Amino acid sequence: MATVTASPEAESQSETPKARRRFVWPRGSRLGRLIIVLNVLALAIVVVGALVLNELRSGLIAARIDSLSTQGELIANVIDQTATVGEPEPALDPYVASQLLQVLFIPRNQRARLFDAHGKALADSFVVADRVDWKVLPPARKPGDKDAPPHLTPAAQARAEKARQALADEIAQAMKGRPVAGTRIAEDGERVVSVSIPIQHVRAVLGVLTLEAGDVDEIISAERKALLPFIVVAMVAIVLSSVLLHRLIAVPVLRLARAADHVRLQGARAISLPDLSERRDELGDLSRSLEDMTHSLSERMDAIERFAADVAHEIKNPLTSIRSAIETLDLVTDPAARARLLAILQNDVNRLDRLVTDISNASRLDAELSREHPKAIDLSKLLAEVASLYEAQLRPGPAPGSVRVRFGAEIPRPILVLARETPIGQVFRNLIDNARSFSQDDGEVRVFVIRPRGKSTVAVIVDDDGPGIPAENLETIFERFYTSRPKGRAFGGNSGLGLSIARQIVEAHGGQIHAENRKDEAGAVIGARFVVELPEVRE
Known part of the structure; x- marks a missing residue:
């Protein structure tokens, strides 16, 4: 049986330019969807929590300013009607103003101060209410210590001076006849919400009433505490997603890599893959594909071994016949017998050439099919x-x-x-x-x-x-x-x-x-x- 094998020329394939990459939602990828959803969920929790608390902080400060403004305007009107003296040039009576601040209700977390038209302090709710601020004293200094107490350090004095200047600027702006509201740093270093209301008699500015609420730091601290649950939930979600992704992706891939290394290092023919056939995601598909691939490779190696054994057996027969004919040729003197031996040699050589050609064609078959x-x-x-x-x-x-x-x-x-x-x-x-x-x-x-x-x-x-x-x-x-x-x-x-x-x-x-x-x-x-x-x- 004669066989003919034509080697096809490899088709030249021109490389097409890469299309512009766009984000595509992984419709067929459960693992991809899981990764995206978990990470976006963790991020969304933090973002939503931050947005909600920022709005809450702004709202609380705005509400406190509105409350202080309303309270300050009421107190300023009462002082204007009660503590104004002098005609035709009106002025504030310091004694009456101090009595009014003592009579009027000022919450403990607020401070009211009254200044005259020249910015001189006339009354302070902390003083008229006999309020004493107390703090824990620092440790006693040992003999020879040269460090000054914290409240006497140059940095602390500079902060206090800056706070007094900020209060003076606020009073100066209020002296122009317009209320001033905002947040600033007080003399003790705390952040306060401050409202300065001008006290006007007709059009004349007699003084300035300043109301301060020193619970801003408490509000911020409460906001941070409120943010903690969101942070904890986000961190738990991120940790869980990381652990889940580790168990779903990293561990199986590592096991697959180790199985492949076992084949490479020990020359094993079959690969013992982790049992991921029940999974319905990409790793399950990868495990099944690798298993099919290794099974196909094992069968291919067995076929190659059988083919090599068959080739050796088939080539051995004509070679044996050729060797016998050559050994006998020198011993034969009859021309007819020598002609028969030469014919056998010619036939075996043709047979060997046919075998080599067909074996070459058969060995190139897989490569030709893939090209x-x-x-x-x-x-x-x-x-x-x-x-x-x-x-x-x-x-x-x-x-x-x-x-x-x-x-x-x-x-x-x-x-x-x-x-x-x-x-x-x-x-x-x-x-x-x-x-x-x-x-x-x-x-x-x-x-x-x-x-x-x-x-x-x-x-x-x-x-x-x-x-x-x-x-x-x-x-x-x-x-x-x-x-x-x-x-x-x-x-x-x-x-x-x-x-x-x-x-x-x-x-x-x-x-x-x-x-x-x-x-x-x-x-x-x-x-x-x-x-x-x-x-x-x-x-």
Whole structure:
């Protein structure tokens, strides 16, 4: 059986420019959605909490300013109506103003101070209410200590002077007849909400009433405490998401990497993968793909070992015959016997050359299948071209090589299959060569295409009029290096790889190939038939 393998040229594929990358929501990725949702949720908790508390802080300060302004305007009106003396130039009576501040209710967390038109302090609610501020005293200084107490340090004195200047500026602005409100640092270093209300008699500014609320730091502290639950929840969400991602991604990937390292370092043929088959995400798909890949590689390595053993066995036979003929050639003097030995040598050399060629073709088959990409092929046109090549090489008369090849299709329209043109053409050439080798000189090999009923495939049938195939060998003929010749046929004319290569190519295209015997009405074998089924591409 002669085989022909044409090496297809690698198709040049021009690299297309990379499309602009855009963010796409991972619709088919559960793990991707989980990662995005968990991290966005943790971030959203912190952002929402911060926004809510910022609004609360601003609202509390604004509410305190409104409250102090209302209270200050009321006190300023009372002082104007009660403590104003002098005509025609009005002025404030310090004694009456102090009594009013003592009578009026001033909460303990607030401080009221009254200044005259020149900015001189007239009354202080802390003084008239006999309020004494107390603080924990610092540790007693030891003899020889040169450090001053905190309240006497230059930095503390500078802060106090800055606070007094800020109060003076606020009073000066209020003297212009407009209320002043805001936050500032008091003499003791605390942040206070301050409102300065001018005391006006008609249009004359008699003084300024300043109300301070020193609970701003308490408000800020309360806000920070209120923010803590949001921070804790966010941190818990981030930690949980990190632990979850670690267990779902990092640990399985690490186990997969260790399994791969085990194969690389110890030369193991099979890989023991972690059981992730139950997962319905990318890692589950990766685990199943790696398992299938390693199983396929293991089978491929077993096939390579069997192929190497078969090759060694097949090559050994002609080499043994050649060595025996060479050793005998020097001992034979009869010209006829020497001619027979030379003929044996020539036959074995041709057989060895045929074996090496077919073995090379078989070993390159996987690479050729991976280089050429499948495309829609008109099967009728391809078979017609193959048949025309054999007709062009036809020899006249009943001689070797005079077997005709006739092609006929029962389907008039084009028959499209998704295949690689060169390898699939090799399948039909191998089948036709095999059929011709078993046919009588001046015989005929018939090739035709049909569409089996109830199937989405097309079938290519190759018939010959040879002796047929023994029933027990209908499957074994597709094994590598298997040859079975009827009596009278020359031994060594075939390598036994043609049908094996044909089956490998057909199965790589998702098809099937099988052999059967043709019989007449009486049940006698009248030839062999090979059937190749391939998926059809519907237009």
